[in-house]
Amino acid sequence: EQGPTAAQVDEYLSSKILHPYYGGDQSLEKTQTRANDNDIPQIQVSPLQGQFLSVLVKSINAERVLEIGTLAGYSTSFLSKALPSHGRIDTLELNPHHARVAQENFLESDLFPFPKIHIGPALDTLKKLKIPEEGPYDLVFIDANKDQILDYFLESLGLVRKGGVIVVDNAVRRGKIIPSAQNDPDTNVEGLRKLYDWIEKDKGETVLSTGIQTVGSKQWDGFVIATKLV
Template sequence: MSTPRQFPQVHRETSLEDWTRSDRYHNSFLIPSDNEAANILERALKNSSDNGLPDIAVTKAQGKFLNLLAKSIGAKRILEVGTLGGYSTIWLGRALPEDGELFTLEINEKHAKIAEENISNAGLSSKCKVILGNAHDSMVKMNPEIPFDLIFIDADKPSNAKYFIEAKRLIRSNGIIIVDNVVRYGRVADSALSDPNIEGVRELLAVLKDDTEVEATTMATVGEKGYDGFIYAVRK
């Protein structure tokens, strides 16, 4: 009987430089950077940066993941909570069929304006609509005849649980809810640490623990914007 091959163990600290290099290496094979779609997305990032928006959008790899996820479930109706400059909106919008629609919720008027510019430049204004105002209030007012297929939550973290409760009401059976930034360099699991963002994630986890209407897991991620993760939940 042959002995199973043992992979060498590498004992060293990894850095943001390592993770950034890894993301860019994989992206160079899997995400084209020389086509119209890539140019549109890069212009959206540049326009957001030029107008002073914070550099907190999803990474290119994460945007592609959202795009593929929406395609894989045949999503026709998407809700995004937290727009910023519309970078993730464009990734999601490009996954929609011709009759698909996406609503994205943004409280900051300047961010909403820049996002609308970027969405228009991407040719997605007919599918993607920015709703200005408090995201939770906007969700509470929604009573769609057709529920959403996919909901992506990436807004203020202290409101995570409120957003999720409304998302569960608005999503179809077997629909998917993604909540971003829930690992936060592992700090959520460190009981010695606390801030409003960490507590917002902990509150959401406590809600999910006893929720029998969804199944969920946390997926840790690492890449050019550091060590974080997202909650992937499916509505029963």
Template sequence: MGERWQAVDDYIAGKLLGDDDALATTLAYNAQEGLPPIDVSAAQGKVLFLLAQMAGAQRILEVGTLGGYSTIWLARALPEGGSLVTLELEAHHARIAQANLETAGLAGKVDIRVGPAVDSLRAMTDEAPFDFVFIDADKQSNVRYVEEAIRLGRPGTTIIVDNVVREGGVLDADSDDERIVGTRALFDMLSANPRLDATAIQTVGAKGWDGFVLARVL
């Protein structure tokens, strides 16, 4: 089944996305530098781009930069004068992302901050509000990241959290996998938080069976 999922993603990309030298170069450089191939797919990147544009986002926050592939998609959605702050734990990843953003001509719109994301988020009070938040980092901290996204957002802020299905692992209440435990805690938090209106969508494709949360701050 996975081969069919990949083939459909390739079909979508061929019909609707086309070739993109900057994104292809980014993925090639990430692989060359030993980064894990866990970026969003091209089709998912375009979803982020379109959602950020539909939200009219002028200020975007990303938690989890990796090599900057999703960062490029999001930065491209910004209008003239827009800005993006992206948080990355690993200095090596941040250096690669910076190089990729420079190659893509987007370095002037993006501020990469290195260190534990929770610490970076706590220090960003004066920079609120953000219009759009994409969270794709360590899953065990997702509750904290969403809480911070609410604090740093405004009514109407869009929040996307990636990798929330985990090939159905989210159903396993007895799992000792910290990523699944963190994801289940996220769903508990979303269901109880009166400041969020949220849903989640399952996805299949080049990245396997997974899904994302789509939420709006009230």
């Protein structure tokens, strides 16, 4: 007998858990509709994953958040909404079309703090970005191109506070991260393996990390979640 699918469970959990102001908000639907109307690829976090970001922001009392990979601003919305009004959120995006649609979404959703989009290759922006005057970032969400993940992770370590959190999305990729006999030329996977090799070599000196595999509406994937120890 076939039991329920992970996608059905995601639907059930969503119906019970999505918060009226976060994952259940109408402005979020509009955000996604505008993304679809503008032919933006549907590669945003799921509503429950987005709300996981909101939970993280609230639970560590984050005031400053850095996001790498804006797309149409879907995940940005969850991050911004969980911040206090005096907080700050910077989001990095390469594609000017994505950035324009995201900006429209932020305006329509009336987000506060209003996300600042930095258009350009994220690594260039990260190298220019300074620790905010108010203090380092509390949380970084890395969700852009995967081949440069280790660079993003290392730059983020320089911008986040001790005890701050770095979340890396798409860290499992249906299991393809495991080196296999047929050498997989997928640069996404190679980028992730570089991150795992770095974490292994760090031996828990700089970061305490975990890897969480996820299923659900977005199929088999996962997050790396790291907190800075020093």
